[in-house]
Amino acid sequence: MTPTRSAESADRSGPPGSRGLGAQLERHQVMIYLVAIGAGVALGALLPGAAPTLEVAVEPAIAALLLVTFHGIPLRRIGAALRDGRFLLSLLAVNFLVVPLIVLLITRPLTDSPELLTGALLVLLAPCIDYVIVFTALAGGAQDRLLAATPLLMLAQLLALPALVPLLSGGAALGMIEPGPFVQAFGLLIVLPLVAAALLQRFAPRLDLSAAMVPLMVGVLVTVVASQTPRVLDAGASLLPLVPVYVAFLVLAVGGGIAVSRAVRLETASARALTFSGATRNSLVVLPLALAMPSPLVPAAVVTQTLVELLGMVVLVRVLPRLLRTPRADAPRADVHEP
Template identity: 85%
Template sequence: MERNRWRERAERHQVALYLLAIAAGLALGALAPGTAPPLEVAVEPAIAALLLVTFHGIPLRGAAAALRDGRFLLTLLAMNFLVVPLIVLLLTRPLTDSPELLLGALLVLLAPCIDYVIVFTALAGGAHERLLAATPLLMLAQLLALPVLVPLLSGGEAPGMIAPGPFVRTLLLLIVLPLVAAALLQRLAPRLDLSAAMVPLMVLVLATVVASQTPRVLGAGSALLVLVPVYVAFLVLATAAGLLTARLARLGAAESRALTFSGATRNSLVVLPLALAMPSPLIAAAVVTQTLVELLGMVVLVRMLPRLVSR
């Protein structure tokens, strides 16, 4: 009973906890930059644990039923892999003179979120269970699409920076292994409930990522400021495009909110290991900058979207 009460309290205040985790990470990274290297080593295991809990929350039978909703699923894929790339292409043209910033922006903006998007969708009354069921498909689709879309949209401005090795490694360590482990746990321990670990793990991941990358962000100086208006504009345009796409597909209110959050929220936590494997520290700093801008935007969107999409 006490555990359930603690979990309900954590879930009720999870957005505030995430913002506090970011603030703590910024403070630790700025005041104790020597902690960044060991924390960077902990980033991938922390993300893998978070994804294990996320995948474990997907009932296999329920996922199959949710994936039979062809209209929502096709609209979700079209939004993230047709509409969003067009928005990204438009917004990133001013970055062509800075290949590292361009690559970082493309890497993060082209990847749909699969973790805390479910939290924000639920808070806004969206169909979070459908997003949860579509999570493995979205992750696999973006890992296949990124090696194609990033070089295509970079226009050859970032030659030699993209290698297949980091993508394959990320696929195995952050997707395949957590997904298989979650399936085995569901089969061997059907009564096991890991949902109480979701909020603490998200707090841990956010604090670890931000603290480990803050020295990079600070070291970049004002170079990253040019990305802030790009990321803000993406949030605005992706939200508008999500609402329009949902209306054209004639989705219900809950599905429309889920689609809009999926289009506007990006997969910065999972693509960060890809960015860290690339030669320039600016690429990872560009990814982390997007996380900071996005989470502040999500707090606003959670309050606005239910008004924009009423039942």
């Protein structure tokens, strides 16, 4: 399920024991991630007082996970990825044309609940810039292209959200979007891990961090879910109308990503990256915006999307490679193998 290490990165391989452990974890990673999510829910429910401490650890945990992810990408390929105009235009089209149309359609049942509607719009209209790269890598997608596009996605959502959220909410969220959380998250979750990965590739070329990927993902899942579960439990049944909305978004966004990728004839790895970008949202970045809202239902709505999305992503890393297969003719040129 994970990308095959390219010849360019193979010389960083560590001891055979570490590669064997990593391979064992990778083979069972979907079940491991489901158990981690369950453990996070149990921890958050049984120890709600630990949530504030765990919340502080969320961003550092994601940063560490992304450092390992970036370290596995030959970073010299990022320049070439930035020149892939067809992929970048498709990425913008999916996230800022297709996704808003989907969101407009599926959030109509929430119009009688302004707090739920605002929270849902805030999170569903913001494309992910952090752990989407990890899930794309796990599914054999073009994570280097997605990594190269993160500044563009961040800038585009910073410009689009102040217009889209009030427009689709009927003006209820006017003036709520601030750039601070986006810039902070981009620096901590993208720039710092990327620079650290580049330095490690340059000065420790034989270092292999691949065996740390699954344990770090487990840590992120447990930390995120446990830190946010108390908010969801406090809101209780009032959040239930959001669940079918978020599930419908995942299904329709995956379908939209696949349709666009086929329409523009993207190769398989890029199509997988495009689809993950459309389906994965920026919940951890927009959560501070939601917490600043006067109603506690707004951040609870964002957190509910996080929980639904994490479950959906664990399933999608298994399903999407079967929906978007690499043609046999492409196999010699592909950087990934089918799970």
